[in-house]
Amino acid sequence: MNVDNALRTIELIRCAGKAATAYRAAQQTVREAYEEHNAAQAQLNHWNDHIRAMGGGDRASPAHAALLAAVREHQEAQQKIRKAEARLQRTSATLQAQRPALNRYPTERNRRRATTVLLDRLADHPVDLIRAADLIIIQTSAGKDSIVAMHRTVAAAKAAGCLHKVRVMHCDLGSEWPGVADLARRQAERYGIPFLLVTPDGGFLGMVENRQMWPDAKRRLCTSALKRDPTGPVITTWVGELGLHRQAIVLNVMGVRGAESASRALKARLALDTRTTSANRLVLTWNIIHELSEQEVWQEIASNGLEYHPIYDAGLERLSCVYCVLAGPDWLILATRVCFALELPHPETFALLERRIGHSFKQDFTLNAIIAAARMLDALDGPITWRRGDAVRRHLGPTAADQYLALTR
Ligand code: SF4
Structure with missing residues (x-):
């Protein structure tokens, strides 16, 4: 598979979709501006007719004040039409530039489907994907899934000869078990990859105190505001440091597994991060261990002697x-x-x-x-x-636990 071509096509489809959406939004704004204008015109006509019927002389009458207000509204509505039409023209020019891609992928459904197929194929070629990438960020919680995701990413990066592209990022909310941030750092150091600790202002408890509310499953502000939002600026900085004069390809590795929950099962192995992608970076979320079971995760930890947090024990x-x-x-x-x-x-x-x-x-x-x-x-x-190795003992049995302990002594 030609990975570069696939990535270029994904970006082409994204730009075509964006242009189509912007054009539709501009059309809607023009429609609304004309509706507003028609309403303002009706008011203007109404007060003109009214004043004419009254003989029209008394400039201090309430009807005259209403007429002046209607004139102002009418002028504002005309101004809005001019702006909306200018925007329509601009988006129409962008749309024309995207015409070849739009002819090929005319509907949102076509575009989504083509992107999903390409991403799924790319996920089958991790080494080539890493070669094509400019930056690989592992977002780690230091938990068992993150460790295995890191281990697999590093293995693929080494196979591609691209370990220098990999960086690790850990978000410390101040509400984790003791030693988590240090463990995340040690896990990155084991592979010799740069580590960044992000500490959002106030952390988890500060956010709850400010909002006077705990987050919940429907409003997971702890993950969106404290973990996801700080990622954007970090990517911006790291992409800037690359000094590229073209769009950077960024892989954002996560330890998400399908077996964890119904919603995670629906996630793809490789997905376009439309929120973080922009003209200067194409960001792909890479759920590199999506298909692994919990048992397989522990197997990989045990056989590679990966350090895990004692809380699992x-x-x-x-x-x-x-x-x-x-x-x-x-x-x-x-x-x-x-x-x-x-x-x-x-x-x-x-x-x-x-x-x-x-x-x-x-x-x-x-x-x-x-x-x-x-x-x-x-x-x-x-x-x-509990005893050290109890998590491995629980999942894989006493022999595996003994081997793990011997390996990590
Ligand atoms: S969902 Fe919120 S509370 Fe739970 S671990 Fe993540 S950040 Fe902490």
């Missing part, structure tokens, strides 16, 4: 914030018990904030209830304990 299956707004009660209770075992202040800090803002952490229950349940279980069963 404690029985938590995700390396998220200590209290994740997407987690269910069982997960939150276990997280609280882990906090007790590690003597972490998080239960108290989060519960205090919950009381102060008067908004429950989850719709159905409060953190106070979670903490009470965790205390009760600790009183019944004793504090929870």
Whole structure:
């Protein structure tokens, strides 16, 4: 497959789609401007007729004031028509420039389909894809999926002779388990790739305090405002540093797996990031381990001796914030018990904030209830304990755990 051609076609289709959308929007603006103009014209006619019927002499009458207002509105509407038509002309010129691509991919559906097919084929050629890219960014949470995504990306980059293109970025919200940022850094250092730590202002708790509300599954501001939004400026800086005089190809690697949830199952292995792509960069989101099962992830960690966070050994299956707004009660209770075992202040800090803002952490229950349940279980069963390698033991058995421990000693 000719990767460069495929990438060029994807960009061509994107520009054609953008031009078609801009032209449609401009047409709509012209229609609205004419409607506004017609309404203003009707008002103008109405007050002219009215004043004429009254004999027309009294310039101080309310009808005269209304006429002057109608004249002003009419002039403004004419001005809007002129602007809208100029915009229509500009977008029409862009549309004409995109005519060959639009003839080939005339509808939004055609364009989406062609892009999806090309991206899917590109995902089958990771080494060629990396060769064609100018910058490869691994966005890591330092969790198990991110480690394997990093390991696979590095392997493909080495095979392509392009390890110098790879950079790692980690967002620290200040609400993660202790040691996460350091672990992310160590994971990048293992492969000798540059590491950037991003710390959004205020972090997770600052955002909740400001909004006086916790995020939830429908409004995941913690991921959109604190994790996704800071990515754009970082890409801008890194692309700028490349000093290219053409559009840069950027691969944004994520450790998203289809098996994690129904919505993640719908995601493609390789997708066009339309939000971050612009004239100077074509950004593709690369879910490089999308097809892996949880078992396969642990297998890859164990057989390559990849360092993972001890929280997995404690029985938590995700390396998220200590209290994740997407987690269910069982997960939150276990997280609280882990906090007790590690003597972490998080239960108290989060519960205090919950009381102060008067908004429950989850719709159905409060953190106070979670903490009470965790205390009760600790009183019944004793504090929870774990050993290094327990996560591998749980997923792959004792022999694999022993081998992993020997490998990482
Ligand atoms: S781990 Fe949960 S709470 Fe933390 S940023 Fe992600 S979705 Fe939000």
